Amino acid sequence: MMTTQLVTLTKDRMVVKLEQDVVPFRNRVKEHATKIGMGLVNQTKLITAASELSRNMLRYAGGGEVLIEVVSKGRENGIRLTFSDKGPGIEDIKKAMQDGYSTGKSLGLGLPGTKRLVSEFDIKSVPNQGTTVIILKWKNG
Amino acid sequence: MKADLVKTLQKKKKQILEIWMEKQLADAGLRDDLISNEELRIQSEELVQALVQSITEKNLGNVESSEFEPVYEILAGISLSRAKQGFSPRETGIYIFSLKDSLLQVIQEEMRDDPAAMYAETIRISKLVDSFGIATFETFIKGREEVIYRQTNEITEISTPVIRVWDGILALPIIGTLDSSRTQVVMENLLQEIVETGSSIAILDISGVPAVDSLVAQHLIKTVSATRLMGAECIISGIRPEIAQTVVHLGIDLSNITTKASLASALRHAFSQLHLEVRKKQKQQ
Numbered sequence: 001m002m003t004t005q006l007v008t009l010t011k012d013r014m015v016v017k018l019e020q021d022v023v024p025f026r027n028r029v030k031e032h033a034t035k036i037g038m039g040l041v042n043q044t045k046l047i048t049a050a051s052e053l054s055r056n057m058l059r060y061a062g063g064g065e066v067l068i069e070v071v072s073k074g075r076e077n078g079i080r081l082t083f084s085d086k087g088p089g090i091e092d093i094k095k096a097m098q099d100g101y102s103t104g105k106s107l108g109l110g111l112p113g114t115k116r117l118v119s120e121f122d123i124k125s126v127p128n129q130g131t132t133v134i135i136l137k138w139k140n141g
Numbered sequence: 142m143k144a145d146l147v148k149t150l151q152k153k154k155k156q157i158l159e160i161w162m163e164k165q166l167a168d169a170g171l172r173d174d175l176i177s178n179e180e181l182r183i184q185s186e187e188l189v190q191a192l193v194q195s196i197t198e199k200n201l202g203n204v205e206s207s208e209f210e211p212v213y214e215i216l217a218g219i220s221l222s223r224a225k226q227g228f229s230p231r232e233t234g235i236y237i238f239s240l241k242d243s244l245l246q247v248i249q250e251e252m253r254d255d256p257a258a259m260y261a262e263t264i265r266i267s268k269l270v271d272s273f274g275i276a277t278f279e280t281f282i283k284g285r286e287e288v289i290y291r292q293t294n295e296i297t298e299i300s301t302p303v304i305r306v307w308d309g310i311l312a313l314p315i316i317g318t319l320d321s322s323r324t325q326v327v328m329e330n331l332l333q334e335i336v337e338t339g340s341s342i343a344i345l346d347i348s349g350v351p352a353v354d355s356l357v358a359q360h361l362i363k364t365v366s367a368t369r370l371m372g373a374e375c376i377i378s379g380i381r382p383e384i385a386q387t388v389v390h391l392g393i394d395l396s397n398i399t400t401k402a403s404l405a406s407a408l409r410h411a412f413s414q415l416h417l418e419v420r421k422k423q424k425q426q
Contacts, residue, residue: 045387045390
């Protein structure tokens with residue numbers, strides 16, 4: 001049996017350091033999503049997830065870097081976003097992934113909500129070293 | 142020999158100006174469509190005058206000396222007025238740098254016998270004029286920054302209009318992203334207007350908000366709660382299908398807020414709350 005591999009088609013890097021960077025970043029993600037022909041609903045889900053994670057990065061880590069990739073697997077195209085910061089990290093990822101849990105004063109829906117909005121979700125965090133979140137949204141996923 | 146330079150410059154002021162003007166008028170880049178030769182002459186004369194007056198043997202090597210302040214002031218004035226006249230910053234820069242040529246020409250004529258001194262003075266004059274040229278750029282950028290700052294202020298000002306759609310009904314269209322500072326302005330304007338007009342229903346229209354994430358939702362919920370505390374009801378309208386799906390997936394609970402798909406249906410809801418009826422007029426037979 002042949003396994004189809006994930007291929008990266010284009011790469012784009014962006015730095016999110018200030019609150020004003022969120023909107024341009026979101027627009028950039030939207031541009032890429034439009035280019036691969038993603039539908040409006042999936043596009044909105046993706047940019048909402050992107051906005052959610054970039055705000056987390058700003059709030060808890062004082063900003064970070066995002067890698068925007070257009071990936072393809074077999075016939076399916078998608079957008080993969082890698083958020084990496086050098087912040088304090090998340091102590092208890094299990095807890096952070098629960099609905100309604102927040103160390104700040106937010107609704108506590110950012111991480112679990114984001115997971116529900118995208119096709120694939122991966123989070124890695126080392127305390128005092130930083131957090132990396134990778135999300136992937138297929139064009140028709 | 143060195144002490145002579147300042148005196149020479151002062152003595153040869155007229156000659157410097159003449160050389161400078163001659164060069165400018167002969168230059169292919171002369172913009173006589175933007176500035177008349179007369180005006181150019183006045184401007185140049187003013188600059189040369191200020192330069193030879195403030196230059197001394199002591200401050201010649203120190204471009205940041207406070208004695209050059211009058212020169213920098215004139216430069217700022219030139220930069221601003223030229224920007225308004227439609228000169229590009231490059232043209233203004235070249236105009237200032239062209240002064241160097243005429244200064245150097247005078248120095249060359251004066252110090253022909255002493256190449257070492259001529260070289261040293263050339264470098265000093267170059268540095269001075271370079272600094273002048275940069276000053277015009279700085280002023281230009283500062284002017285631009287002021288424009289940007291003013292526009293940012295204007296955008297915050299105009300972006301949150303509270304509209305009285307009916308007696309007792311307010312509408313507030315939100316366009317763009319709702320961040321913390323924006324929410325603050327929206328809330329302030331809305332609550333103030335509720336008090337002033339005695340309205341009992343406020344409609345927040347989010348048709349122009351591109352994405353509703355948990356932060357935006359939190360801000361909306363806060364605004365609705367504050368409106369309720371004031372004794373008014375708040376309706377959120379303009380929820381597009383894709384926004385509805387996203388909000389559900391995110392897990393945001395908006396169930397205790399009245400929400401409508403369009404401003405029209407929100408207005409209809411508001412009318413029924415106030416026991417108002419909008420009817421087509423019957424034709425009189």
